[in-house]
Amino acid sequence: MITVDAHLDLSMNALEWNRDLTRPVHEINAREKGLTDKPDRGNATVSLPDLRKGNVGLVVATQIGRYVEKGNPLPGWHSPAQAWAQTQGQLAWYQAMVEQGEMTQISNIHDLTAHLVDWENGTDKTAKPVGFILSLEGADSIVNLDYLEKAFQNGLRALGPAHYGPGRYAHGTDSSAPLNEQGKALIRKMDELGIILDATHLCDLAFWDALELYQGPVWASHNNVRALVDHNRQFSDEMILALIERGAVIGGAFDAWMLSPGWVRGKSTPTERNIIIDTVLDHLDHICQLAGNAKHIGIGSDLDGAFGTEQSPSDLETIADLAKIPDLLRKRGYTELDISLVMGQNQPNTNEKPNVILIYVGDLGYGDISIAGGQIPTPAIDRIGHEGLQLQNAYSTAATCTPSRYSLLTGEYAWRAKGREVAHGDAILQLDWMVETILTTLEKGNLTQNTIVILTSDNRSVLDVRYEDDAVSLQGNHRPTGVLSGGKYSSLEAGARVPMLVRWPKEISSGEKSDALFSQVDMIEQAPDTQNSWATFIGKNKKGREGLIQEAIQQVLSYVSQDGYKYIPVHPRPAIVPWGTEIETGFKMKTNCFISPMIQKKR
Numbered sequence: 001m002i003t004v005d006a007h008l009d010l011s012m013n014a015l016e017w018n019r020d021l022t023r024p025v026h027e028i029n030a031r032e033k034g035l036t037d038k039p040d041r042g043n044a045t046v047s048l049p050d051l052r053k054g055n056v057g058l059v060v061a062t063q064i065g066r067y068v069e070k071g072n073p074l075p076g077w078h079s080p081a082q083a084w085a086q087t088q089g090q091l092a093w094y095q096a097m098v099e100q101g102e103m104t105q106i107s108n109i110h111d112l113t114a115h116l117v118d119w120e121n122g123t124d125k126t127a128k129p130v131g132f133i134l135s136l137e138g139a140d141s142i143v144n145l146d147y148l149e150k151a152f153q154n155g156l157r158a159l160g161p162a163h164y165g166p167g168r169y170a171h172g173t174d175s176s177a178p179l180n181e182q183g184k185a186l187i188r189k190m191d192e193l194g195i196i197l198d199a200t201h202l203c204d205l206a207f208w209d210a211l212e213l214y215q216g217p218v219w220a221s222h223n224n225v226r227a228l229v230d231h232n233r234q235f236s237d238e239m240i241l242a243l244i245e246r247g248a249v250i251g252g253a254f255d256a257w258m259l260s261p262g263w264v265r266g267k268s269t270p271t272e273r274n275i276i277i278d279t280v281l282d283h284l285d286h287i288c289q290l291a292g293n294a295k296h297i298g299i300g301s302d303l304d305g306a307f308g309t310e311q312s313p314s315d316l317e318t319i320a321d322l323a324k325i326p327d328l329l330r331k332r333g334y335t336e337l338d339i340s341l342v343m344g345q346n347q348p349n350t351n352e353k354p355n356v357i358l359i360y361v362g363d364l365g366y367g368d369i370s371i372a373g374g375q376i377p378t379p380a381i382d383r384i385g386h387e388g389l390q391l392q393n394a395y396s397t398a399a400t401c402t403p404s405r406y407s408l409l410t411g412e413y414a415w416r417a418k419g420r421e422v423a424h425g426d427a428i429l430q431l432d433w434m435v436e437t438i439l440t441t442l443e444k445g446n447l448t449q450n451t452i453v454i455l456t457s458d459n460r461s462v463l464d465v466r467y468e469d470d471a472v473s474l475q476g477n478h479r480p481t482g483v484l485s486g487g488k489y490s491s492l493e494a495g496a497r498v499p500m501l502v503r504w505p506k507e508i509s510s511g512e513k514s515d516a517l518f519s520q521v522d523m524i525e526q527a528p529d530t531q532n533s534w535a536t537f538i539g540k541n542k543k544g545r546e547g548l549i550q551e552a553i554q555q556v557l558s559y560v561s562q563d564g565y566k567y568i569p570v571h572p573r574p575a576i577v578p579w580g581t582e583i584e585t586g587f588k589m590k591t592n593c594f595i596s597p598m599i600q601k602k603r
Contacts, residue, residue: 001055001326001339001340001343001344002055002056002057002058002116002119002120002343002344003054003055003056003057003058003299003322003323003343003344004056004057004058004059004060004298004299004343004344005051005056005058005059005060005251005299005300005301005319005322006059006060006219006221006222006249006251006298006299006300007060007062007135007200007221007222007251007253007300007301007302007305008046008059008060008061008062008301008302008303008304009061009062009064009137009302009304009305009306010046010059010061010062010094010132010304011061011062011063011089011090011091011093011094012062012064012090012304013044013046013304014090014093015089015090015093017038017044019032019044019047021046021047021048021097021102022047022048022049022097022100022102023047023049024047024049024050025044025045025046025047025049025050025318025319028044028047029042029043029044032044038306039265039266039306039307039310040306040307040308040309040310040311042308043307043308043309043310044304044308045303045304045308045309045312045316045317045318045319046303046304046318046319047318047319048097048102048103048130049126050318050319050320051130051319051320052125052126052128052130053126053318053320054318054319054320054321054322054323055125055323056130056319056320056322057115057116057119057125057128057130057131058106058112058115058116058119058130058131058132058133058344059130059131059132059133060132060133060135060158060221060300061094061103061132061133061134061135062135062136062137063087063090063091063134063135063136063137063141063156064086064087064090064136064137064138064141064163065077065082065083065084065085065086065087065090065138065140065141066083066138066140066163066164066167067079067080067082067083067140067141067167067168068165069166072165072166074164074165076140077140080140080141080142080143080168081143083140083141084141084142084143084147086141087136087141087151091134091154094132094134098129101127101129102129102130103129103130103131103132104129104130104131104132105131105132105133105134105155106131106132106133106157107134107155107157109353111131112131115129115131119131133157133158134154134155134156134157134158135156135157135158135159135160135198135221136151136156136158136159136160137160137163137198137200137201138160138161138162138163138167138172138201139159139160139161139162139167139168139169139170139186140163140167140168140169142168142169142186145185145186145189148186148189148190148193148195149189149193152193152195156195157195157196158195158196158197158198158219158221159190159195159196159197159198160197160198160199160200160201160202160221161179161183161186161187161197161202161206161210162201162202162203162206163201164201168182169182169183169186170183170186170202170203170206170210171202171203171205171206172201172202172203172206173201173203173232173233174232174233175203176203176204176205176232177203177205177206178205178206178209179205179206179209179210179213183206183209183210184209184213187210187213187214188213190214190216191213191214191215191216194216195216196216196217196218196219197210197214197216197217197218197219198218198219198220198221199211199218199219199220199223199239199243199248200220200221200222200223200300201233203232204232204236204239207239208242211242211246217247217248218243218246218247218248219248219249219250219251220235220243220248220249220250220251220300221251221300222251222252222253222300222301222302222305223235223250223251223252223253223300224252224253224258224259224280224283225237225240225283225286225287226239227286228282228283228286229258229259229260229261230261231258233258234258235250237290240287240290241290243296244287244290244291244296245540247296247507248296249295249296249297249298249346250284250287250296250297250298250300251297251298251299251300251301252280252281252283252284252297252298252299252300252301253280253300253301253302254277254280254301254302254303254312254313254316255302255305255307255311255312256268256270256273256275256307256311256312256313257311259273259275259279259280259283259313260273260275260279265311269310269314270309270310270311270312270313270314271314274314275313275314276313276314276315277313277315277316277321277324277325277328278328279313280313281325281328281329281332284297284342285332292509293338293509294334294338294341294342294346295341295346295506295507295509296346297341297342297346298341298342298343298344298346299322299325299342299343301319301322303316303319325339325342325343326339326343329342345449345506354450354451354452354504354506355447355450355451355452356451356452356454357438357442357451357452357453357454358454358456358523359434359435359438359453359454359455359456360405360408360456360457360458361431361455361456361457361458362401362457362458363401363457363458363459363488364428364431364456364457364498364499365457365498365499366497366498366499368428368457368499369381369382369428369499370382371385371386371390371499371501372390372392372499376428376429377432378428378429378431378432379432379436380432380433380435380436380439381431381432381435381455381501383435383439383503384435384439384453384455384501384502384503385501385503385511386510386511387503387505387510387511388453388501388502388503388504388505388508388510388512389501389502389503389508389512389513389514389538389539390500390501390512390513390514391500391501391502391514391516391518391536391537392513392514392515393497393514393515393516393517393518393544394456394497394498394499394500394518394519394520395496395497395498395517395518395519395520395548395550395560396408396456396457396458396459396496396498396520396550397413397414397496397519397520397521397548397549397550397551398414398415398458398459398495398496398550398551398552399459399488399489399490399491399495399496399550399551399552399553400458400459400488400489400551400552400553401458401459402414403415403551404458404459404496404520405458407520407521407529408458408520408521408523408524409524410524410527411521411522411523411524411525411527411528411529411530412521412527412528412529413521413528413529413549413551414551415551415555415557416528416529435455438453439453448505449505449506450504450505450506451504452502452503452504453501453502453503453504454500454501454502455499455500455501456498456499456500456501456520457498457499458498459488459495459496459498488577488583489552489553489577489583489585490552490553490577490583490584490585490586491550491552491556491558491568491571491585491586491587492568492584492585492586493566495550495552495586496550496551496552498520500518502537502538502539504538507538508538508539509539512539514536514539514542514544515542516536516541516542516543516544516545517536517543517544517545517546517547517548517560517561517562518533518536518537518544518545519531519533519545519548521548522537522545531545533545543562544562545562546561546562547559547560547561547562548560552585552586553577553585554571554573556568556569556571556573556585556587557569558586568586568587568588570588570590571587571588572587573585573587574587575587575588
């Protein structure tokens with residue numbers, strides 16, 4: 001199980017501290033004996049050999065170059081160009097490490113996959129390159145947005161706009177101001193390029209501005225909890241919840257002053273304050289309690305961030321001691337899956353998009369699957385819902401096959417188009433076997449965690465279609481419609497209200513249920529009739545659409561509202577589907593407005 005550390009200042013240590021990180025920590029410290037120019041001389045905890053020793057095979061490695069205006073007491077460069085030059089020297093060091101086989105740069109999902117396969121292939125890790133994702137801590141060195149494009153071309157994949165104090169683009173720790181216009185433009189350009197937003201160090205005002213503007217993937221590489229240690233450097237619970245809502249991972253930082261209230265630099269000691277690795281886990285556990293799961297925490301140790309053992313947990317000698325974390329989590333009751341998430345699987349990986357498998361079933365009724373009360377056992381199908389989300393208020397766009405499929409594929413209501421036919425088919429037990437085969441194949445390929453599996457239907461099944469197969473008499477107590485009235489072709493609820501199960505272990509907790517209103521027309525992005533229902537789709541929005549339109553035979557349109565009411569307009573057509581199915585159409589000579597039986601049952 002590879003360990004990921006989401007924040008290390010490797011190049012800063014190599015160039016400013018003059019540390020040869022290709023040597024073990026004990027050699028680095030021995031060479032620094034007697035030096036006093038840095039507060040942590042002789043106390044280093046990080047080197048490439050010790051990363052390998054602790055199975056830390058992937059890190060987020062920083063560049064950093066601060067610009068300071070006249071009168072700013074913080075250390076830094078007097079022009080953005082100087083700060084840029086510093087980051088380019090740091091980049092040159094990373095490139096030298098790649099050339100020497102000490103490190104390998106991860107710029108995309110293909111790089112990441114290849115590195116993980118190599119790291120976990122069972123061979124000796126002592127000579128393997130440590131993978132790194134390039135990040136920029138503080139954006140001061142980005143002279144203008146053209147330089148951001150250059151940085152991206154050089155492999156920059158994450159950026160924290162702020163560090164300490166006021167910055168050119170955003171204010172950070174121990175300062176406060178909203179994002180300025182330059183900062184807003186930076187955020188938009190990051191979004192355009194696909195650079196991950198690192199929310200670490202943003203002051204509260206800039207944090208909220210950035211989250212509102214930025215639409216891409218967010219993480220917080222090295223941050224702890226304000227509720228445990230009250231300081232503006234830490235996240236409030238409100239901020240943590242906002243990050244959870246965005247699917248972010250927060251890396252726990254190991255800097256002692258962030259772990260002990262009232263820490264005095266240069267005077268307090270980890271032993272005196274009883275700061276141990278478990279103290280970091282207190283902060284991570286707090287985040288888990290807010291999230292209700294372990295999907296939003298990781299490691300962002302910052303163990304080389306201008307401090308060493310004098311300001312680290314007392315039971316940590318080198319970064320290899322991160323290997324103690326799994327046992328500490330087990331003692332807290334975390335499962336093996338939770339532990340694997342914390343140690344590395346949670347961390348975003350260069351904008352990796354999930355695999356998506358859509359199982360779109362013809363004529364599968366709301367009540368056809370056992371998770372929804374059906375009498376035919378469908379354990380594999382049910383598993384998707386038990387391990388993910390059951391959307392209980394989902395609709396296809398029509399009560400017939402082709403219009404529903406058209407809408408799902410185009411994001412447009414089919415009644416806007418011309419020339420459509422109808423088809424159908426159903427075999428529940430065979431379907432369940434196929435679903436089990438798909439899920440098993442994903443497990444064998446280690447693809448389960450980041451694969452979205454969706455199972456839904458185009459409309460309700462119909463048994464009596466004049467085939468001489470005894471389907472009606474053989475159904476026994478099974479009701480494809482469940483408690484709903486009507487069926488295929490019908491304006492009533494059973495026509496287009498369909499089962500919908502979504503499993504995505506990386507983002508959706510097991511066993512979730514939602515009554516949010518959802519339409520399959522929203523499965524396509526930015527099409528004529530779509531709305532952004534992503535939050536509903538993954539269980540974050542519990543209300544969903546305000547309403548949706550459903551089509552029955554003869555292009556009769558009805559409206560379903562968020563509060564469960566359905567409106568069917570006057571339509572003087574037959575009360576029963578005319579081709580022998582004995583299905584009510586819902587058509588009447590007067591307006592028909594009623595509340596869904598599912599909503600009545602809940603009330």
